[in-house]
Amino acid sequence: MPKTQDPFGALRADCANCHALCCRVPAFSASTDFAIDKPAGRACPNLLADHRCGIHDQLRPKGFVGCTVYDCFGAGQKVTRVAPEAAQTVFPVMRDLHELLWYLTEARGIAAAAPLRADLDRALAETEALTDSDPAALRSLDVPAHRHKVNALLLKVSERARAGSRGKDHRGANLMGARFRRADLRGASLRGAYLIGADLREADLRGADVIGADLRGADLRGANLTGALFLIQSQVDSARGDKTTKLPTTLSHPRHW
Numbered sequence: 001m002p003k004t005q006d007p008f009g010a011l012r013a014d015c016a017n018c019h020a021l022c023c024r025v026p027a028f029s030a031s032t033d034f035a036i037d038k039p040a041g042r043a044c045p046n047l048l049a050d051h052r053c054g055i056h057d058q059l060r061p062k063g064f065v066g067c068t069v070y071d072c073f074g075a076g077q078k079v080t081r082v083a084p085e086a087a088q089t090v091f092p093v094m095r096d097l098h099e100l101l102w103y104l105t106e107a108r109g110i111a112a113a114a115p116l117r118a119d120l121d122r123a124l125a126e127t128e129a130l131t132d133s134d135p136a137a138l139r140s141l142d143v144p145a146h147r148h149k150v151n152a153l154l155l156k157v158s159e160r161a162r163a164g165s166r167g168k169d170h171r172g173a174n175l176m177g178a179r180f181r182r183a184d185l186r187g188a189s190l191r192g193a194y195l196i197g198a199d200l201r202e203a204d205l206r207g208a209d210v211i212g213a214d215l216r217g218a219d220l221r222g223a224n225l226t227g228a229l230f231l232i233q234s235q236v237d238s239a240r241g242d243k244t245t246k247l248p249t250t251l252s253h254p255r256h257w
Contacts, residue, residue, distance in 0.1 A: 035063030073098035
């Protein structure tokens, strides 16, 4: 039987076909996430001539945790291919558009979103077209405005998907260090919530909307996130977990768990 094509294929980072834009374009500030200061547009001193990281297998112990949780959603290889000369200004825009494409692609596959399929298809087509814009158009694009429009549609999808088991509304809540061990968070809205260091061990997060939730250092050991809405790999990578943590099939357990 032939393998089903991955709908997220072009939205997964392909570092082998990228000129290490995430190591060149963004600025780093010395913090718990980065061991050094690095101005925007300057290559990280750990970057090798062949665009590979010289400490890739030691990023966390050497203080570069931020690098291990970054996801360009495939924007790096696209900019490398179509506009390498304009990477400094185009890459951040492309990365934001690709993130929206990931969310829209996920939303399109949610059964409860069927009545919104035409709207989702239009939003996908529009966002895809924007990624094909020339560098000048990308630089002038009002990304926050486009994100706001897409987010309104994603919220409609979330409401439909959670209609049967809608939990508590924690949108934007400060839940840093909160104790949610074994909590029933099915269908909850955790959109943009601050869950830094939260105890979510053995919590049931099936069907919870976690778009934009900050899960840095959150303890997900034994938690069930199957069916969690709009969970992305970088959120998982920033949290703590183990082999008992259940994730959506589109995501994988980080190596550091």
